[in-house]
Amino acid sequence: MPVAPHQLVNILSILSQSPADEVTQLAEAILPRLGDVSVIQNRTGIAMLPYRDSAHGVTFHVGEVLMAEAHVRCSLGGAQPGAHTIEGYGACLGRDTRHALALALIDAAWRAEVGESDITSFVETQRSRLEARDGALAAAVERTRVEMETF
Numbered sequence: 001m002p003v004a005p006h007q008l009v010n011i012l013s014i015l016s017q018s019p020a021d022e023v024t025q026l027a028e029a030i031l032p033r034l035g036d037v038s039v040i041q042n043r044t045g046i047a048m049l050p051y052r053d054s055a056h057g058v059t060f061h062v063g064e065v066l067m068a069e070a071h072v073r074c075s076l077g078g079a080q081p082g083a084h085t086i087e088g089y090g091a092c093l094g095r096d097t098r099h100a101l102a103l104a105l106i107d108a109a110w111r112a113e114v115g116e117s118d119i120t121s122f123v124e125t126q127r128s129r130l131e132a133r134d135g136a137l138a139a140a141v142e143r144t145r146v147e148m149e150t151f
Contacts, residue, residue: 011123012107016092018126020099026122027102030115034108036075040087042104044068044095068092068100074108086112 015023031037048061069091076084088111090103109115 011110011119012090012103014123014126014130015103015106016090016099017130020092020096020102022122022126023106024098024102026118027105027109030109030118031105033114034074034076034105034112037105037108038073038075039101040071040073042070042097042101044097065093066095068095068097070097070100070104072101072104072108074105074112076112076114 045067046064047067049063049065050059051062052059070089072088074086074088076086086108088104088106088108090100090105090107092099092103106119110119
């Protein structure tokens with residue numbers, strides 16, 4: 001069953017914010033089921049960070065961010081009849097190319113419908129952790145709020 005693009009974006013968004021070592025462990029567990037893997041690209045670079053001004057509807061660049069990205073191609077089924085290839089892409093903030101490579105492998109696995117239950121379970125656990133972390137941050141910020149009276 002094909003994956004809706006928004007669902008895959010949500011999964012990769014959660015994984016890119018998850019601890020790199022845990023994402024790497026998931027990718028390593030799934031790797032043997034992906035067949036022959038070719039790394040097309042695994043690098044770091046600078047990307048422009050766009051922001052949209054809501055008042056004027058104009059997009060401008062806030063600055064630059066360091067990114068790690070990876071692109072892989074998996075040959076499922078090897079030389080067997082009916083074999084096919086699938087590609088995966090991953091990117092994350094910072095210079096951790098292992099994290100980016102793990103994201104690309106998980107992307108390819110999800111697209112190939114390999115290890116879906118493992119990925120889904122992992123993503124749900126990470127989603128809960130991220131929501132708890134974001135909730136704690138929001139509560140900490142809220143405690144610093146100052147109410148001002150204006151005349």
